[in-house]
Every structure is written in C-alpha cells, then in structure tokens.
Amino acid sequence: MASAAAQLSFSLPFPPFSSPRHRPVTAFPYPTTQSQNQSRVSLRTRALGPDFMGDFGARDPFPAEIASGFAEKVLGNVDTEHKILIPNASALSLAKQDCSPISPLQPPLSVDEAKALMKKVVGWRLLDEEGGLKLQCSWKLRDFKSGVELINRIYKATEATDHFPSLHLEGPNQVRAELWTASIGGLSMNDFIVAAKIDEIKTSDLAPRKRIWA
Secondary structure (H helix, E strand, O other), X not given: OHHHHHHHHHHOOOOOOOXXXXXXXXXXXXXXXXXXXXXXXXXXXXXXXXXXXXXXXXXXXXXXXXXXXXXXXXXXXXXOOOOOOOOOHHHOOHHHOOOOOOOOOOOOOOHHHHHHHHHHOOOOEEEEEOOEEXXXXXXEOXXXXXXXXXXXXXXXXXXXXXXXXXXXXXXXXXXXXXXXEOOOOEOOHHHHHHHHHHHOOOOHHHOXXXXXXX
C-alpha cells in the first residue's frame, strides 16, 4: 500500500495546492541514491502558485542563491541614480501625437518621406495627383446607416486635431476619406497623424455580416 502511494506521488505533475509557497523537492521521477536525494533537497526548491501558471514577477531567492552571495555580484551600487526617460515625439505612435500649426511657407512632404510614413498607417493609399500627394482610405460597410455612423465616429476622433479629412458617402454602403494639407499643396505630418487616429476607430460592428451557408 505504501509503495502504491509513493508511485502515485511520482505521477503527479504538480504538488497539491495546499502546499506552502516554497518547499523542498523530496521526490524525483528517476532513480537516485539517498545521498544524491539529500543533496538535491538542500539545493532545490519549487515555487508554488495558486494555479498551474505559477508566479509572475519577482520571486524570493532560493537558499542556494543566498548562500552564493549573488547579490554582491550584481552590477550597480546602492547610490546608483535611476532616471525615467519620457519618450520624445518620434518614439510615440502617430495616433498619440498632436497636430501642429502648418505655415504656408512650409514645403510638403516628399514622395520618399511620405512612403516612409505609410508604414505607420493601415489601409491608406498614397495618391500622386497634379495637386500634390494625398492619402485615401475606403471602407465597405453593412448599409447606409453604418456609413453615416462611421462618418460620425471619424468626426469625433479628429475633432480635437482641427485637421479634418474630406469624407464621401458613396453608394449605399461605402465611405471614402481623403487627407492632404491644402495650404501647402500636399501632405504634412498632420495628415499622417489624423490617418493614424482614424485607424484606431472601431469598425467591426459596422462591417457587412458574413453569410452562413447551411
């Protein structure tokens, strides 16, 4: 009976939940001598959590780690100065940036600059027209009411920027948006900032319903 109980304990993948947070591992699923088992008991511990995923974040050091004096070997001193650096505008996503005033004397973005910024927006096309570069994006929606709702959401998302896209409700269920800075005859950083903000608008509830064939 005792041997059966011992064999059952080896087959369990985890110790019982009632165990303490850390306890020595006294059983091994492979044959060991008594001296080997005792040495492992003194060196190995197992962290137990409320679920099978275990703990996240910092943990208590193991006894062997404390004995090794690992804390004295860590780089840094008690008087080390730690700084929290605030990311600059270039490190932030475009959707988190604010539009800035544009001077009529400011040159528009070049084709190469616009193509580089296209990687930071989703679903937009770069149009090279006679009047200058433009951004264009189209949505196919469920119905006319969904198109009106999307236009309202775009307005709310861009209201604070004071840089509005040109919106067109085409047909019963399609919306087209175009962005450019008319005062400079092309694209500015503001156009890409607004495009990124529009990208964050939820549209899944406005999309056409998928047909389910029986």
